[in-house]
Amino acid sequence: MATSASVSNLFAAAPRGKARPLAIARWLEIVAAMVVMIVVVGGITRLTESGLSITEWNVVSGILPPLSEAAWQAEFAKYQATPEYRLEAALTGMTLSDFKFIFFWEWVHRLIARVIGLVYALPLAWFWWRGAIPQGFKGRLLALLALGGLQGLFGWLMVQSGLVGDMTDVSHFRLSLHLLTALTLLAGLVWTARDMRLVAREPSARPAPLTAGSALVAGVLFVQLLLGAWVAGLNAGHAAYDWPLMNGRLVPEIDWSGGIVWTLTHDPFLLQFLHRWWAWVAVAALVWLARRVRKTDRFASVAVHTAFGTMVLLGIATVMSEVSLWIAAAHQLVGALTVAATAWAMHSDGLARRAAKADG
Structure with a gap:
């Protein structure tokens, strides 16, 4: 009601x-x-x-x-x-x-x-x-x-x-x-x-203004989302079903014969590898942002931590379930929620930095 x-x-x-x-x-x-x-x-x-x-x-x-x-x-x-x-x-x-x-x-x-x-x-x-x-x-x-x-x-x-x-x-x-x-x-x-x-x-x-720090976090997250989209588009989630190794190797075998640009944008093994490990760069950036707004907007801080933590776990589960439909869909759902939580935190960061500058 x-x-x-x-x-x-x-x-x-x-x-x-x-x-x-x-x-x-x-x-x-x-x-x-x-x-x-x-x-x-x-x-x-x-x-x-x-x-x-x-x-x-x-x-x-x-x-x-x-x-x-x-x-x-x-x-x-x-x-x-x-x-x-x-x-x-x-x-x-x-x-x-x-x-x-x-x-x-x-x-x-x-x-x-x-x-x-x-x-x-x-x-x-x-x-x-x-x-x-x-x-x-x-x-x-x-x-x-x-x-x-x-x-x-x-x-x-x-x-x-x-x-x-x-x-x-x-x-x-x-x-x-x-x-x-x-x-x-x-x-x-x-x-x-x-x-x-x-x-x-x-x-x-x-x-609210966009701060340089928030813009950098957004850039890091953008790269991770782009890699995820390419993994989905190329069915690269099926390149390996084990974690943290890929087909028993830390670094998968990659065929570079097509050239650096083609391989970076088309090779399913490399793209899954990059999506897996750039995720930790994104995690570090999001942790930084969440901690930065913790005092001024605790809700946004908790939302960012919860969203990216769940997204990482679902990403691992997607791989190990051999790309189960509903686990993969949940991974994409939480990815969208991570974007929403990050935008909220970036907005709060802009307000906090402006207030601090005015007080200083």
Whole structure:
């Protein structure tokens, strides 16, 4: 009941021209939670190899799944023309029932994307019309809308990359672009929601600054997320199932014959190795950030510690379970939560450093 009341309060009547930063903060937090959800569903879509099951992007008509046997057969026929089906799925004897399973995950992924777009765009228009957006934030809210649209475009370009030539998977470069744009959007939503709550407490408050230390932490985490996206896109999680060794070796055998750049961006053994061990660089950076904000924002500190600790354990479990679907999906879920917690802590770090500078 409390949750329902808080959601309904977002659009409660208010005088036109009166800023409503707290309502906007709650709305952005709802959208952020939905972005976490779509990141998880996107991970399941990738793990079940469902992403190429829908070969077209129909913004309106694609909202509904096939509703008749003939419609299902027509969608299956489109999928049967793809390289993934001809070179992989056909060899396993995929049935229409099997196709319906992978179609479901891609359809749900796209449906959630549409819902997120509406849940963001419609309230944004309402807040704008009511003059409820605090001064200086309209440009940022529009930028977040554009980033969401861009993320959807990258998703379609990713799908297209798996529908040409002899590709049986989407481009791992485009997959990483799609995922990292979503996580950047998540961080932006969290940061802006924190700014709005700050303005709700003190109308004259300025947005939190980004400190050099926080920017460095973000860069370290970005590299780890990029490596994780490439590992997912190349199915490199299957390169080794033991830990801390890889196939009984501390450093796996790597074929450098393709050149340094190609190997660094394509070799599954090297990428899994880098993802495993760069994780500890990310852990060190996140520990530093969490300890830095512990006195001024204990919640953020605990959230960062909890998120990255759980993410590391789930990463190890993913490897040792031979990439169990639900463990790997949980790993991606906690990865998104780590981004959200880190953005929160970075925001708190900016406020603390600014306050310290003012006092000093």
